[in-house]
Amino acid sequence: MPTVFEAPEINWAAIAPMLVVMAGGLIGIVVEAFVPRRRRHSVQVALSVVALVLAFVALVTLTVDNRVKTLGGSVVMDGMSVFLQGSLIVFGLLGVLTMAEKFGGDRPDAFTPMGAAIPGSAYEAAADRAGLATSEVFPLALFSLSGMMMFVAAGDLITMFVALEVLSLPLYVLVGLARRRRLLSQEASLKYFLLGAFASAFFLFGSALLYGYAATTDLDGIAAAITETRPGLEPLLVPAILLVLVGLLFKVGAVPFHSWTPDAYQGAPTPVTGFMAAATKLAAFGAILRFVYVGVEGTRWSWEVGLAVIAALTMVVGAVLSVTQTDIKRLLAYSSIAHAGFILVGVLAFSTLGLRGVMFYLLAYGLMTIAAFAIVSMVRQGGTEATQLSQWAGLGQRHPILAATFGFLLLAFAGIPLTSGFTAKFAAFAPAIESGTLGVVLVVIGVLASAVTAFVYVRIIVLMYFSDATSEDVVAAEASPLTTAAVAVGAVATVVLGIVPGPVLELAAQASELIR
Amino acid sequence: MTNPYTPMLILVALGAGFVIFSVGLAQIVGPKRYNRAKAEAYECGIQPSPQAAEGGRFPIKYYLTAMLFIIFDIEAVFLYPYAVAFDQLGLFTLLAMFLFLLNAFFIADAYVWKRGGFEWD
Amino acid sequence: MSLVNYIYLSAILFSIGGAVVLLRRNAIIVFMGVELMLNAANLAFITFARMHGQLDGQVIALFVMVVASAEVVVGLAIIMAIFRSRRSASIDNANLLKA
Numbered sequence: 025m026p027t028v029f030e031a032p033e034i035n036w037a038a039i040a041p042m043l044v045v046m047a048g049g050l051i052g053i054v055v056e057a058f059v060p061r062r063r064r065h066s067v068q069v070a071l072s073v074v075a076l077v078l079a080f081v082a083l084v085t086l087t088v089d090n091r092v093k094t095l096g097g098s099v100v101m102d103g104m105s106v107f108l109q110g111s112l113i114v115f116g117l118l119g120v121l122t123m124a125e126k127f128g129g130d131r132p133d134a135f136t137p138m139g140a141a142i143p144g145s146a147y148e149a150a151a152d153r154a155g156l157a158t159s160e161v162f163p164l165a166l167f168s169l170s171g172m173m174m175f176v177a178a179g180d181l182i183t184m185f186v187a188l189e190v191l192s193l194p195l196y197v198l199v200g201l202a203r204r205r206r207l208l209s210q211e212a213s214l215k216y217f218l219l220g221a222f223a224s225a226f227f228l229f230g231s232a233l234l235y236g237y238a239a240t241t242d243l244d245g246i247a248a249a250i251t252e253t254r255p256g257l258e259p260l261l262v263p264a265i266l267l268v269l270v271g272l273l274f275k276v277g278a279v280p281f282h283s284w285t286p287d288a289y290q291g292a293p294t295p296v297t298g299f300m301a302a303a304t305k306l307a308a309f310g311a312i313l314r315f316v317y318v319g320v321e322g323t324r325w326s327w328e329v330g331l332a333v334i335a336a337l338t339m340v341v342g343a344v345l346s347v348t349q350t351d352i353k354r355l356l357a358y359s360s361i362a363h364a365g366f367i368l369v370g371v372l373a374f375s376t377l378g379l380r381g382v383m384f385y386l387l388a389y390g391l392m393t394i395a396a397f398a399i400v401s402m403v404r405q406g407g408t409e410a411t412q413l414s415q416w417a418g419l420g421q422r423h424p425i426l427a428a429t430f431g432f433l434l435l436a437f438a439g440i441p442l443t444s445g446f447t448a449k450f451a452a453f454a455p456a457i458e459s460g461t462l463g464v465v466l467v468v469i470g471v472l473a474s475a476v477t478a479f480v481y482v483r484i485i486v487l488m489y490f491s492d493a494t495s496e497d498v499v500a501a502e503a504s505p506l507t508t509a510a511v512a513v514g515a516v517a518t519v520v521l522g523i524v525p526g527p528v529l530e531l532a533a534q535a536s537e538l539i540r
Numbered sequence: 541m542t543n544p545y546t547p548m549l550i551l552v553a554l555g556a557g558f559v560i561f562s563v564g565l566a567q568i569v570g571p572k573r574y575n576r577a578k579a580e581a582y583e584c585g586i587q588p589s590p591q592a593a594e595g596g597r598f599p600i601k602y603y604l605t606a607m608l609f610i611i612f613d614i615e616a617v618f619l620y621p622y623a624v625a626f627d628q629l630g631l632f633t634l635l636a637m638f639l640f641l642l643n644a645f646f647i648a649d650a651y652v653w654k655r656g657g658f659e660w661d
Numbered sequence: 662m663s664l665v666n667y668i669y670l671s672a673i674l675f676s677i678g679g680a681v682v683l684l685r686r687n688a689i690i691v692f693m694g695v696e697l698m699l700n701a702a703n704l705a706f707i708t709f710a711r712m713h714g715q716l717d718g719q720v721i722a723l724f725v726m727v728v729a730s731a732e733v734v735v736g737l738a739i740i741m742a743i744f745r746s747r748r749s750a751s752i753d754n755a756n757l758l759k760a
Binding site for chain 1 (some may be wrong): 664668671673675678682688691692695698701702703705706708709712715717718721724725728731732735736738739740742743745746747755
Binding site (some may be wrong): 053058293 | 555632643647648649654655
């Protein structure tokens with residue numbers, strides 16, 4: 025006789041931010057269907073901004089007081105979820121602002137008029153003349169963001185898997201929608217998709233094995249199962265954890281699962297690159313933190329060294345390969361790989377302070393990344409983005425403010441004191457040093473890798489200020505208040521978090537609790 | 541109690557009987573006037589010979605149809621288990637199902653419909 | 662027959678899928694490899710559900726099927742776009758992005 029069905033208890037206040045963002049995406053689809061074409065862009069932008077602001081308001085008014093495990097344990101709204109979701113909403117807002125940028129044209133500058141058209145075909149040209157625009161990018165971004173918010177709050181592996189796909193699938197499409205260099209963009213999309221699907225299959229098979237081991241996909245249940253002896257099932261545990269970690273580390277772009285990062289970052293429309301560099305990394309690290317800290321910490325000794333090796337490799341490979349890059353977007357991609365390594369060092373501290381450091385790092389890194397990519401999207405030669413480093417020569421003489429902002433953000437990437445990059449690295453590395461020998465070794469590697477990346481960034485600053493321009497027609501496009509706002513927020517946050525990090529660090533400290 | 545498979549066999553026999561009866565009756569009673577259109581593939585699809593389509597490739601429209609099919613496919617995956625046990629599941633799941641249909645079906649279809657996804661040409 | 666055999670089968674299917682992804686050069690075939698891996702995971706979920714005497718694993722399999730079909734749609738759309746612009750679905754030809 026089947027037992028009577030009991031509806032799971034739902035704490036609506038706790039999940040309200042996620043619901044608002046999802047509803048925003050759904051309404052966006054309806055807008056795409058029913059609003060006349062001319063007004064779609066402005067309606068979509070307004071809708072996305074309103075949805076994100078509402079979500080943020082819901083988060084700070086409702087969710088903070090409802091830190092619970094809800095929906096039958098599949099969503100855990102604890103301090104970490106609240107902090108990371110808040111950061112995600114901010115990234116989403118800045119991302120939407122940069123995606124809406126028109127640079128004086130009549131439609132979003134970064135996106136193709138017709139994603140399905142063959143590049144260079146008469147059909148594409150006709151779509152361009154007709155003034156079509158893919159305003160679907162805004163609902164797609166909102167869906168992706170809702171997946172990310174679910175990802176950081178997922179309390180069981182299957183919710184995590186669904187969230188992983190909800191965040192990934194819209195991103196695969198977004199990556200392929202660049203307006204210029206269509207072939208490159210499509211190729212980036214294909215690579216990101218195939219490798220992403222491959223990685224999520226690993227994640228899923230790992231979840232299946234963990235389910236076999238623990239008889240539940242709940243992270244607490246798995247943690248409890250690890251403390252018991254499970255005759256006959258023990259051999260499943262370590263392979264399962266490693267497979268799940270492969271899936272998660274792929275998303276943060278850790279070596280050796282990083283090969284998609286430079287390609288996807290280079291091919292994607294630049295505002296999308298900024299958004300995904302900041303938000304995907306944060307979401308994936310949120311999931312790693314929860315999986316590692318809540319789920320499988322009990323058997324830490326059996327995989328900790330592996331993760332440490334990956335962290336070390338990620339830092340070294342990311343830093344060294346960024347030296348050889350000649351394309352600014354690829355360079356920032358390798359730098360993001362190196363940063364993934366630095367953040368992993370903080371994760372490996374296995375302490376509340378480590379959690380605080382990682383969360384602070386993710387927020388600081390995301391803000392500077394979105395601003396940096398927004399600036400990359402502004403530097404133009406002949407109407408297209410000038411992404412070759414040689415084209416940036418002498419930019420400081422013609423556009424001093426822009427170049428100074430970019431240089432400052434690069435110093436923050438390098439972790440120079442008085443920028444948020446320094447505070448973030450300090451907050452992530454200090455707990456690692458306290459955690460033992462392994463942590464000390466990793467921090468030493470991290471500092472050396474930072475020195476290498478600092479060399480790369482300083483080289484760009486020298487290029488911008490002390491080299492003569494190769495061609496005079498490289499200019500910074502006249503940005504609308506949207507992009508300017510995104511850059512300003514990113515840059516100001518980088519200064520503030522560098523000089524007075526206290527309040528945000530305090531916030532992160534209050535948020536570094538995990539409901540088990 | 542009779543064998544539980546007996547009703548199934550009766551149903552199979554009834555179905556087969558109906559097919560034989562109706563097709564046979566049409567053969568005997570119906571008029572027979574042939575033309576080219578009748579010899580072609582029925583209603584849907586493209587000319588199967590000599591090649592499926594120009595150069596043996598299927599037009600891209602079929603892929604679009606295949607993708608649209610997924611919307612209905614996904615629905616059925618969840619509707620079926622729900623339909624089997626809906627009397628025990630109560631109001632909560634009914635509302636959840638409505639929400640699911642609204643999101644996965646109506647909104648998606650409204651978008652496809654308004655943007656011309658259902659038009660063949 | 663022991664249920665463990667199904668786990669072995671699913672591990673073998675997963676490995677075949679992984680090998681297909683790494684070795685084949687046609688994007689559609691690579692994609693089929695990924696689908697095989699997902700379905701191998703499904704088989705493992707269902708077998709474990711049977712072993713533990715639960716239904717959870719079967720429900721999870723339904724979710725995975727749905728996610729996999731959503732992935733098919735996005736994947737096919739991307740592969741189709743590439744194919745139309747290059748007349749080729751070979752992933753070796755997709756080599757514009759190089760370090």
